[in-house]
Amino acid sequence: MDRAAAEGVPVEGATSSSPDGSAADGLPTADVFARLAIELHDSGGIEETVDAVVGFALQALGCSHAGVALAARGRRLEIPAVTDPIVAEIYQSQMTRGDGPLTVCLRDQTPVLIADSATDHRWPEWSTQVGALGVRSVFDVPLRTAAGTVGVLGLYSNRPDAFSVDDQAIAHILARHASVAVANARHEQTLHQAVDARKLVGQAMGILMERFDLDADRAFEVLKRYSQDTNQKLRDVAQNLIDTRKLPGR
Template structure:
């Protein structure tokens, strides 16, 4: 045997590597959070043959959970039930920051209402994996199967890899969206300042102070005050959300 020859890869290794390589490329090619997460759940069905449904729930500041992507309405229904009850593996995964595996929903006693609901929807196995960054848990990747004891240790390993890809991609997509919003806000404020400077013969500092005062008086974001001024050519006496 050639001493320089590499050992043969285990069966399926190349296909798994190819799958994750394509996932990485596709995630980087997506522009927004929703497109990024949709790519993740679509790849989950490809990478895990036992997985029949998949979805991602993302934590948001002050707004609870949002559901940007699911593979079918069953997942949205499962999510909504847990959000309404504030109970189930999804919420536990978020709080405990650890993956949760339900081997068979018929034998699951921790969340009886949830178990009853998902059984009625044809779900027998569940694997929830947290999406984590340096800042903490940003969401959960939820995988479902119509068969009991469906997720093997290899499936769990793949799910964790998928979750790591998703965590980085979502964090990057959110950062990019925030940057675009910030740039847009600066453009609006600059345009509104220009209107004030021309109409009232103000310098830049004074025009900005006027916008800032109206923002504070109306308890509205500076961007919204600027947008109002640009659209109406008026300074608001009162703004409504």
């Protein structure tokens, strides 16, 4: 049984293995993926995490380009890691149009394979664009966790039929590692931001308490009122007070 069958992964537009046999030998072993998992776990943040994912994709799959697009609030996409400007251009055009394999992969949470951009006519304008950039094969894989889709791993090659069945299976394994790593990195980032916000608010409250002889509850109420009146986050009001020693509008 090949790896894709073992994974049980449905692929839109999937084809059989490429005739060049690129996935036959030297495929990543369990030890290689274990080392990748450790590297992702030790990454310092979201940017470092997706950089590691992209670098591994280039080595393990032999693709010409790779990138990761992350879903922000409202399924708006961010582009934190690409191997070169070509991928950023491909991503940006789909984000602008709101259509293409990347947006379909994110929306439907399903992988999308383009065996050859010269003969695939599902997105004619997009196919023309990537063809002009020299991209012939595309494989977009969703990054999913139990909470939902966190982004898309995009793989690109200047050869048609570049992603064999084994390559697709490896991409899915990589996407699973990447999904967990990105989710963890985002969680850590949120925790750090929350701690920083509490520190800023506490510092701003101290300024108000000293200047206006307020107790802690009253100082917090003042910050909260200015936050509501100016439609700014409490953290931003606190930062402004710390920087300027003034409340907004005073």
